[in-house]
Amino acid sequence: MDISALQRRLRQFSADRDWQPYQTPKNLAMAMTVEAAELLEIFQWLTPEQSVALDDEQRRHLGEELSDVLLYLVQIADHGGVDLEAAVERKLALNAIKHPPRS
Amino acid sequence: MDISALQRRLRQFSADRDWQPYQTPKNLAMAMTVEAAELLEIFQWLTPEQSVALDDEQRRHLGEELSDVLLYLVQIADHGGVDLEAAVERKLALNAIKHPPRS
Amino acid sequence: MDISALQRRLRQFSADRDWQPYQTPKNLAMAMTVEAAELLEIFQWLTPEQSVALDDEQRRHLGEELSDVLLYLVQIADHGGVDLEAAVERKLALNAIKHPPRS
Amino acid sequence: MDISALQRRLRQFSADRDWQPYQTPKNLAMAMTVEAAELLEIFQWLTPEQSVALDDEQRRHLGEELSDVLLYLVQIADHGGVDLEAAVERKLALNAIKHPPRS
Numbered sequence: 001m002d003i004s005a006l007q008r009r010l011r012q013f014s015a016d017r018d019w020q021p022y023q024t025p026k027n028l029a030m031a032m033t034v035e036a037a038e039l040l041e042i043f044q045w046l047t048p049e050q051s052v053a054l055d056d057e058q059r060r061h062l063g064e065e066l067s068d069v070l071l072y073l074v075q076i077a078d079h080g081g082v083d084l085e086a087a088v089e090r091k092l093a094l095n096a097i098k099h100p101p102r103s
Numbered sequence: 104m105d106i107s108a109l110q111r112r113l114r115q116f117s118a119d120r121d122w123q124p125y126q127t128p129k130n131l132a133m134a135m136t137v138e139a140a141e142l143l144e145i146f147q148w149l150t151p152e153q154s155v156a157l158d159d160e161q162r163r164h165l166g167e168e169l170s171d172v173l174l175y176l177v178q179i180a181d182h183g184g185v186d187l188e189a190a191v192e193r194k195l196a197l198n199a200i201k202h203p204p205r206s
Numbered sequence: 207m208d209i210s211a212l213q214r215r216l217r218q219f220s221a222d223r224d225w226q227p228y229q230t231p232k233n234l235a236m237a238m239t240v241e242a243a244e245l246l247e248i249f250q251w252l253t254p255e256q257s258v259a260l261d262d263e264q265r266r267h268l269g270e271e272l273s274d275v276l277l278y279l280v281q282i283a284d285h286g287g288v289d290l291e292a293a294v295e296r297k298l299a300l301n302a303i304k305h306p307p308r309s
Numbered sequence: 310m311d312i313s314a315l316q317r318r319l320r321q322f323s324a325d326r327d328w329q330p331y332q333t334p335k336n337l338a339m340a341m342t343v344e345a346a347e348l349l350e351i352f353q354w355l356t357p358e359q360s361v362a363l364d365d366e367q368r369r370h371l372g373e374e375l376s377d378v379l380l381y382l383v384q385i386a387d388h389g390g391v392d393l394e395a396a397v398e399r400k401l402a403l404n405a406i407k408h409p410p411r412s
């Protein structure tokens with residue numbers, strides 16, 4: 001996935017709709033959280049076992065909500081001046097230190 | 104960003120720590136929402152203007168929370184059997200129909 | 207508001223619908239977060255100024271989402287064995303220590 | 310619980326700390342969602358069974374997070390002009406229609 005290309009497409013999409021004034025990092029963070037909760041809603045009454053055996057309709061729904069979260073996420077990175085790939089690598093390195101593998 | 108490679112690294116990371124039993128899609132969706140809210144917290148008392156002019160420390164913090172959300176997101180896609188890139192393209196096409204550009 | 211009476215009504219409501227197996231504290235916490243995000247959605251594209259001047263329809267919607275959050279909240283307290291009034295008083299006392307008034 | 314008295318105490322608490330400019334309904338909705346997610350975090354890696362058998366420390370933590378959500382909730386109702394008790398009764402009536410009891 002080419003994150004920079006995706007960010008450029010989303011900038012153009014917003015410009016074509018005059019959405020830029022609404023898309024502050026603050027508002028985009030709210031929108032991303034709303035979408036994360038819509039994804040959470042898919043699983044709220046499922047047992048752990050049901051959550052690992054989604055049917056086709058649930059999987060399609062999950063893909064839609066994952067996309068909604070991701071599209072806001074790359075826009076927050078773009079508008080907030082974050083290099084997402086560098087941030088992910090740094091985080092993976094931190095996680096490896098914070099949580100050493102079992103011996 | 105190579106999503107499949109990232110998913111493989113995270114599967115290995117979890118296996119090395121015996122975390123697989125905890126990582127049901129249900130629990131991963133909870134964890135992703137928790138991280139989204141930690142990102143939201145950065146912005147909760149900021150004005151819209153302050154949210155577009157983050158300082159270096161805020162930007163570093165934002166990068167960390169964005170990474171946390173993204174790392175859970177790609178794991179949910181992986182464990183839930185969702186092709187993330189295909190889902191994103193489908194969502195972008197749907198959004199273009201749902202929100203036509205201004206004429 | 208009589209919290210205990212409300213908790214009894216909600217227990218009866220759930221029993222009449224055979225919902226008890228679904229209403230673990232874990233699932234209720236997910237449902238409460240989903241409702242909190244639906245409330246958040248009301249405000250996501252509003253300016254701070256617009257958010258303090260809601261119209262009647264927005265206020266009705268807000269009342270509905272606040273109720274949804276509160277109904278799950280009192281159920282979590284009930285099922286989790288938390289005395290909500292005592293917990294609130296303890297929290298208010300902690301907040302007063304943590305955030306001393308300006309002199 | 311006397312909701313109006315609680316709202317008056319929280320108004321005074323904020324005034325004593327000059328917090329009013331920050332406490333728009335928009336920002337309070339963000340803060341409430343952040344607290345809801347902190348409550349969610351308690352349960353994220355617990356099994357359904359573990360979530361119904363909290364120990365004393367988990368129960369104390371749960372009480373603290375429930376209080377945080379409730380304190381923001383009553384402030385949103387106050388600043389948003391919502392009569393919370395009336396809204397709850399209306400919602401309970403709606404829920405009874407939407408979800409008829411099993412026969």
